[in-house]
Amino acid sequence: MTAYDTVFSGARIFDGTDAASFIGTVCVRGDRIAAVEKGAVRPEAREVIDAAGLALAPGFIDVHTHDDIALIENPAMEMKTSQGVTTVITGLCGYSPAPFLPEARLPAEFEILMFRPEHRFERFRRYLDAVKAARPAVNTLALVGHSTLRLSVMDDVNRPATEGEIARMGELLEQSLSDGAIGLSSGLAYAMASRSETSELIALAKRMPKGGFYVTHLRDEAEGLLDAVDEALEIGRASGAPVIFSHHKAVGGANHGAVRHSLARIDAARGVQAVGLDLYPYDFSSTALTPERARAAGGERVTITRSKPMPETAGRKLSEVAADLGCTEEEAVERLMPAGALYHTMAEADVRTVLAHDLAMIGSDGLPFDARPHPRLWGTFPRVLGHYARDEGLLSLAEAVRRMTGLPAEIFGIPDRGFVREGCFADLVLFDPGRIRDRSSLAEPTAPAEGIAQVYVNGMAAAPGAGRQILPAHATVA
Ligand SMILES: [Zn+2]
Structure with missing residues (x-):
């Protein structure tokens, strides 16, 4: 019997923390990292990959996706594995494909997420089962969408919910969390949720067990940005749930620069409550046309x-x-x-300000079913590593890797992932630090990135079947 299955020998290792990189060898047995050695050694193994000149990092965690249905329709998930992504979080911005009661009527905006009737599921567990059965290439974690809850429970979402409706949403939320959802997302800027009152979100967030997250696309990313940040922080304080700010930005020329103030408020809150944020590295956004x-x-x-x-x-x-x-x-x-x-309503200077913030995680927010998608779907992670870290020097390569690996693993409490460390799952990406770059653009929106050499998920080359469903500790159904 050989000692190891796969060995990456002599790579420059970025371990997912802010520690300096080093030349080392990573040995994989089964689905885990069995040893991390200093230097280029060649222990006995089924496969030894000569990684000299390349960088080895933990697989990237895409904390903000709309891949809910893509995982089922396209389990190869090339738009993510080609960037080095090994784990995705779904159900963002208030949109999730479950739990949808049969009577729910979906507005056209929901086409962002799904385009066929069979893409909706009555129980969250059934949705998770469908993902599992599709055997995607990447690991998955899922949130419940607040807009989904509203559409299921309310006959008309263009008004605040009644107490009875909030109670009914709370029951569906609790059921979904025990089915395996990691928390609640909201999209308060969207018509389906914009009439909800702060008290509705607090009441729902209070139903979450310890370890559940409140992840929010803010009510207003323009003139009302700071008030919207305050509202989210209040929901977190009142409920005890950690608050994650989605795709943090300021929209509209008059508001450019406001992210300095919003980040200052988030920083001020860090001492008293759990917070996090993410961004995509582009100065233009993408969503439904309204x-x-x-x-x-x-x-x-x-x-x-x-x-x-x-x-x-x-x-x-x-x-x-x-x-x-x-x-x-x-x-x-x-x-x-x-x-x-x-x-095209954001400022490049703001993107840099947010990206430079030490709490900023990376989330692609890509829309997998757009005919000509925003280039972030195929380019986000290599763009941070190549353009912003290597070429522009906005952050070190080690720090850029940390923001897409160790930081999200810590913030979302993802066990044994996000680090190159003995005992962790072997989610690994081998890339050329001199060549890595995004190639997707407005002209070529689905061009795969350059410079990614190998991607391993749970010790296997990234391919359908390699990924796992990651359930939170509060899930009660195995
Ligand atoms: Zn959003």
Whole structure:
């Protein structure tokens, strides 16, 4: 019997902490890291990978995804494994495919997440079972969406919920958490949830067991950013739940720079409550096309990513589409919907400010079913490592790796992952630190990144079947 299954010999090891990198050898047996040796050694193994000149890091954790259904439809998950991602968190921004009661009616905005009726599940457990049966290549953790709960329980989501409805949502939330959800996400900027009162979120967050998270797409990322941050912090304090700020940013020219103030508030809260945040490394956003968002941005700053009635418009500016159609931009939006869009309304300086913050985790927020998706779907992690760390020097390579591995593992309490350490699961990415870069762009939105050499998930080369479902300690169903 050979001692090890796979050995990565002589790599520069970034272990997921802020410790300096070192040349070493990582030995894998079964699904775990069995030994980490200094220097380039060659112990007996089934496979020895000569990793000289390459960097070896823990597999990247994508803390913000809308991969809920992609995991089932596309278990190979190349858009993530090609970046070195080995674990994804789903159910963000208030959108989750479960629990949907049969009577729930879904607005067009939900097409961000799913596009077929069989993509909705009545029990959270059934959704998790479907993911497991699809055998995805990456590890998974899932949140319950607040908008999903509202759509299930309320006949009309364009109003605050009643006490009875909040109680019913709370029951569904508790059931989903015990089925295996890790916490609650909200998308308070979306019409499905924007009429909810702070007290509704507090009441729901209070139903979470210790270890449950409140992850929020803030009510307002423009003029009301600071108030929205305060609201999220209040929900965390009142409920005891850790608060994770999703895709932290300031939208709209007049608000650029406001992230300095929002980060200061989050920093001030760190001493008294658990907080975290994530971002994607781009200065433009992507979500559903709506009349309100198109009006706020202006058609020059809106690029169509998909349109059900007019698929040929994907990749074009809203202003051009309107000119071609000979109508106003507002009319064009109505004709394009249901649709998705990019919004060029952020500032590069803000992206840098947030990325430089020591709490900032990396989350792609990619939309896997857009015809011409935001390049973040295929490029987020290599872009941080190549463009921002190596080329721009905004943060060290070790720090960049920590933000996508050890930090999220600690913040989300993911056991035995996020570090290159004896006993941890062998989620590993081998990459060329001199060559790694994102290649996805507006012109080529799905071009795979360059410089990733090998990706291992639970000791296996990343491929369907390699991933595991990670259940929280509060789950009661095995
Ligand atoms: Zn969001």
